[in-house]
Amino acid sequence: MRLFKRNPDPMGPLDYSRRFWLRATVGVTLFFLYAPIVGLIAFSFNDSRRNIVWRGFTTDYYVKLFNNESLMLAFGNSLTIAIFCTIFSTFLGALTAYVLWRFRFRGKAIYEGGMALPIVIPEICMGVAMMVFFARVGWPTGLPWPFNLSAITIAHIAFSFPFAAIVIRARLESFNRELAECARDLGASEFQVFRDVVVPHMKPGLIAGALLAFTLSLDDFVITFFTSGPDTVTFPVKIYSMVRFSVTPEVNAASTVLILLTLVVTAFALRMQNRNNMLSNAA
Amino acid sequence: MADQTLSDTPIIQIKNVTKIFGGNVKAVDNVDLEVRRGEFFALLGPSGCGKTTLLRMLAGFEVPTHGSIIVDGQEMSNVPPNKRPINMVFQSYAVFPHMSVEQNVAYGLKMDRRPAKEIKERVAEALDLVKLGHLGKRMPDEMSGGQRQRVALARALVKRPKVLLLDEPLSALDAKLREAMQLELVRLQKTVGITFVIVTHDQSEALSMANRIAVMNTGTVQQVAPPTTLYEMPKNRFVADFIGKINMIDGEATDAGNGEVRVKTSTLGEIKLKSTATGKVALAVRPEKIFVDEKQPTDPSLVYVKGKVGEVAYFGSYSNVFFDIGTGTPLQADISNVSSDIEEFTFKTGEEYWVYWRKADTLVLGD
Numbered sequence: 001m002r003l004f005k006r007n008p009d010p011m012g013p014l015d016y017s018r019r020f021w022l023r024a025t026v027g028v029t030l031f032f033l034y035a036p037i038v039g040l041i042a043f044s045f046n047d048s049r050r051n052i053v054w055r056g057f058t059t060d061y062y063v064k065l066f067n068n069e070s071l072m073l074a075f076g077n078s079l080t081i082a083i084f085c086t087i088f089s090t091f092l093g094a095l096t097a098y099v100l101w102r103f104r105f106r107g108k109a110i111y112e113g114g115m116a117l118p119i120v121i122p123e124i125c126m127g128v129a130m131m132v133f134f135a136r137v138g139w140p141t142g143l144p145w146p147f148n149l150s151a152i153t154i155a156h157i158a159f160s161f162p163f164a165a166i167v168i169r170a171r172l173e174s175f176n177r178e179l180a181e182c183a184r185d186l187g188a189s190e191f192q193v194f195r196d197v198v199v200p201h202m203k204p205g206l207i208a209g210a211l212l213a214f215t216l217s218l219d220d221f222v223i224t225f226f227t228s229g230p231d232t233v234t235f236p237v238k239i240y241s242m243v244r245f246s247v248t249p250e251v252n253a254a255s256t257v258l259i260l261l262t263l264v265v266t267a268f269a270l271r272m273q274n275r276n277n278m279l280s281n282a283a
Numbered sequence: 284m285a286d287q288t289l290s291d292t293p294i295i296q297i298k299n300v301t302k303i304f305g306g307n308v309k310a311v312d313n314v315d316l317e318v319r320r321g322e323f324f325a326l327l328g329p330s331g332c333g334k335t336t337l338l339r340m341l342a343g344f345e346v347p348t349h350g351s352i353i354v355d356g357q358e359m360s361n362v363p364p365n366k367r368p369i370n371m372v373f374q375s376y377a378v379f380p381h382m383s384v385e386q387n388v389a390y391g392l393k394m395d396r397r398p399a400k401e402i403k404e405r406v407a408e409a410l411d412l413v414k415l416g417h418l419g420k421r422m423p424d425e426m427s428g429g430q431r432q433r434v435a436l437a438r439a440l441v442k443r444p445k446v447l448l449l450d451e452p453l454s455a456l457d458a459k460l461r462e463a464m465q466l467e468l469v470r471l472q473k474t475v476g477i478t479f480v481i482v483t484h485d486q487s488e489a490l491s492m493a494n495r496i497a498v499m500n501t502g503t504v505q506q507v508a509p510p511t512t513l514y515e516m517p518k519n520r521f522v523a524d525f526i527g528k529i530n531m532i533d534g535e536a537t538d539a540g541n542g543e544v545r546v547k548t549s550t551l552g553e554i555k556l557k558s559t560a561t562g563k564v565a566l567a568v569r570p571e572k573i574f575v576d577e578k579q580p581t582d583p584s585l586v587y588v589k590g591k592v593g594e595v596a597y598f599g600s601y602s603n604v605f606f607d608i609g610t611g612t613p614l615q616a617d618i619s620n621v622s623s624d625i626e627e628f629t630f631k632t633g634e635e636y637w638v639y640w641r642k643a644d645t646l647v648l649g650d
Binding site: 176178179181182183184185186187188189192196197200201 | 381395
């Protein structure tokens with residue numbers, strides 16, 4: 001075994017990869033991180049009603065999944081909410097970040113702290129607060145699709161836009177203010193400066209912020225649970241209700257689809273970000 | 284004749300301009316300045332002297348606390364930067380990283396809503412002017428620092444401003460490129476005929492490029508003059524000390540009538556010199572105007588004193604020699620190495636010489 005063989009070279013202080021305990025720790029960590037996910041995906045192909053023993057390979061549950069109307073409806077709801085949440089959170093986050101970066105005003109520190117509050121508040125509290133809020137203001141229910149999702153969407157925007165704002169704000173820190181002054185000097189109005197110079201620089205932050213908002217919204221359970229009604233079930237809430245009856249390979253299949261979707265979106269966003277980074281590094 | 288009067292009217296008038304930051308920091312203190320049409324004007328001073336603040340007020344990024352700025356007869360104090368007939372080359376060049384060279388140069392014209400055909404022609408013309416005609420399609424990250432600066436220059440000049448402002452334009456370039464760029468800027472300024480106002484802390488840069496220089500310190504203008512006047516006839520201690528090397532000997536001056544003063548110093552005795560400064564003054568003389576001799580000079584038009592050789596630095600064409608003349612600070616002289624006889628120009632520590640210079644080369648400087 002390569003792992004236990006003595007290497008003829010003496011070990012240097014920075015040869016971390018050659019220390020047994022270090023390798024072991026990394027190995028165990030990776031195992032606990034990924035084994036459940038790999039298991040989940042593997043058992044989505046299990047040919048069995050109950051999800052305990054392997055009974056052979058099948059893709060039946062994927063077919064069943066796509067024929068499960070209420071699950072597909074929940075999936076559609078989740079995607080719709082996530083897309084709206086992404087658009088609004090990125091937009092709000094970008095404006096918030098720009099205001100905090102560009103201007104000095106009274107109570108700025110309080111505003112900045114207050115804005116980040118939804119990040120630190122326990123989700124359960126946010127959920128209860130949202131539920132009470134919508135009940136108190138008498139938010140209309142039973143509206144036609146997609147307006148029946150408005151309460152959940154608003155709740156999602158409320159907790160995901162601070163994440164977007166923080167990511168975009170961090171990106172703005174590296175902006176050379178002379179670029180903005182230069183554009184102004186060349187005849188651009190305040191808005192044209194924002195559109196032509198600031199936004200192109202923000203782009204990687206916008207993509208990262210949008211991605212964060214999308215994934216946060218897509219897999220949120222707690223807050224959604226408190227704000228969803230009987231006809232506005234989202235994907236995670238639906239899976240939870242399915243699991244309460246029994247863990248069938250169908251649940252595994254649904255989760256696999258969700259994982260795949262997140263992976264594709266993340267890979268796409270990372271690609272975009274890399275390209276943009278290469279462009280803006282010249283600044 | 285009509286042209287003559289036109290070129291005599293100043294393009295920029297800065298009148299009693301003061302800028303106070305945060306309620307109590309006076310960055311610019313009651314500055315009065317005029318920049319003439321078609322001039323290469325330099326604002327020179329140590330860091331924190333207010334020269335950049337003054338430039339930013341010209342560009343419109345800062346609003347004067349008091350006073351007014353008039354450009355080509357128009358009051359500018361409340362005109363935003365995008366509406367001024369002035370463009371600026373920034374210290375970091377500020378080339379837009381997501382636009383190609385052509386797009387960078389075209390940006391200002393697009394903001395002015397010029398027709399596409401005109402933009403194309405003027406961009407090509409501007410790029411040719413800065414010798415980047417063949418690199419229009421490049422992105423900024425594919426260019427060197429010097430090339431990016433040319434992009435910044437073309438981008439500002441393409442708008443045909445009445446005044447071009449340059450904020451420390453050469454500070455980010457290496458020494459060799461800097462010298463080439465100095466010549467290039469002078470050539471460019473002559474070609475386009477636009478008034479250039481440059482901010483710099485490098486005196487040699489200002490002396491070699493500018494027609495006139497304003498020396499600034501602690502927010503005030505100390506002297507405005509052509510480079511030669513600034514060097515040969517500095518108005519006060521600060522200017523004399525900031526520009527080039529100079530020896531100063533403290534003394535007391537009293538009026539002797541006829542535009543002359545009698546200056547009393549501890550080492551040189553009493554000397555009558557042309558000046559009007561009285562009270563505590565400094566006698567100043569540039570190191571290259573000092574000569575040495577073994578015999579005591581007798582010419583009454585000379586100032587002379589006995590000095591003992593201290594440190595000597597050899598620079599090839601001249602030697603920088605420090606003479607101890609009995610004041611606290613040694614007198615430094617740049618002695619030209621006019622002979623190839625090594626013995627003749629070698630100064631040995633401890634040797635005594637008569638050090639002398641012409642009275643006409645002696646400056647009497649007040650504070």
